[in-house]
Amino acid sequence: MKTQVLAAILGGLLAFGAIQAASAAEGQAAPKLKWTTDGVTGHFDRAELKRGWTVYKQVCASCHSAHQLYYRNLTDIGFSEAEAKAIAAGDSVPAGPNEAGETHVDGSPIMRPALLSDKLAAPYANANAARAANNGALPPDLSLITKARKGGADYIHALLTGYKEPPAGFQLQQGMAFNAYFPGFQIAMPAPLVEGAISFDDGTNATVAQMARDVSAFLIWSAEPELEDRKRMGIKILAFLLVFTALLYALKRKIWADVH
Ligand code: HEC
Structure with a gap:
């Protein structure tokens, strides 16, 4: 009996040790912060x-x-189209082999300034x-x-x-x-x-x-x-369900009004 209790305690300690080791392999848990995108009104x-x-x-x-x-996505976060174009033009992307099929001598691609569509x-x-x-x-x-x-x-x-x-x-x-x-x-x-x-x-x-x-x-x-669209849609659906529930309740009262 005593040895069983001892074995159980020992087993428990071993399992605890394994959990500790696992969390060390995962790194410390990140503290929870507040973001403007949190919650139903997230934006x-x-x-x-x-x-x-x-x-x-x-x-x-x-x-x-x-x-x-894409560079064009930068207009979603408040850059004008001209600003996004200028940002793109400052970067270079592979042009692909040009019409004559040329690359640089070492085989690396010829580059060109980026466009909004890149x-x-x-x-x-x-x-x-x-x-x-x-x-x-x-x-x-x-x-x-x-x-x-x-x-x-x-x-x-x-x-x-x-x-x-x-x-x-x-x-x-x-x-x-x-x-x-x-x-x-x-x-x-x-x-x-x-x-x-x-x-x-x-x-x-x-x-x-x-x-x-x-x-x-x-x-x-x-x-x-598209996070903002998703959250706005959520609020609309909740509002719709609320109104719909009220309507159904009113309808139920009307249908059953004569039953006593
Ligand atoms: C000097 C090069 C360099 C710069 C600059 C750099 N990173 Fe990294 N980053 C790396 C390398 C290399 C890895 C892979 C690390 C590994 O696997 O050990 C990495 C990994 C990561 C990871 C993945 C971690 C994980 O859990 O796998 C994130 C997230 C990250 N970087 C974010 C950033 C952000 C944000 C910035 C800018 C503020 C940044 N990095 C700047 C080289 C860089």
Whole structure:
């Protein structure tokens, strides 16, 4: 009897240990933040999205692609068509072999300025080139990342602000950085955000926390640009159901009015 109790306790402790180990492999849970897109009245803050685009373009886009986005989509977050055109014209995309079938001598594509109808320019020609430049790790495409990671924007924000000195005795591999929120605690992405590294057009102070918040909001938009329509439709449907219920109730009262 005693040995059974002992075995049960021991088993429990072992299971607890396994759970602890599992959560260490997952990284720390991201704190829950408030976003303007939360709840039934969720909406985008265009000024925040524009700042987020600035962070994406000036920092993240040197390593990450966002291949679901076209330059023309920038008019959704408050840029005029002329501004979006100018942004596009500042980037170059592969022109494809020209009419004569020419590429550069080394086989690399001839480039041309981007148009509104182009996808955002990618930083690397392919995944191998991306890995070669990033210590063997592949920077994932960011267009759908808030949907692809548990915790969504909370996780992205935590990751971007979660770089710390590794605790004593932590074995950090060469070229890796310690991050409290990344599974396994070491990540091949060097801390991308540096205080004041960019200047926002609207004069907002570019602290690390501010840039992390703005770019995370931008990535909520890139993953679901039609979020506002979805939420508005939800409210309309709720209002309709309410009116419909009232009508049905009135009808029921009328039909049964003579039955006593
Ligand atoms: C110097 C290149 C570089 C820059 C700049 C950079 N990243 Fe990364 N990023 C990487 C690499 C490499 C990885 C893959 C890390 C790994 O797998 O260890 C990564 C991974 C990520 C991930 C995925 C983490 C996960 O859970 O898998 C996110 C999200 C991310 N980066 C967001 C950003 C954002 C947002 C910015 C801009 C503020 C940015 N990155 C700037 C190189 C970069």
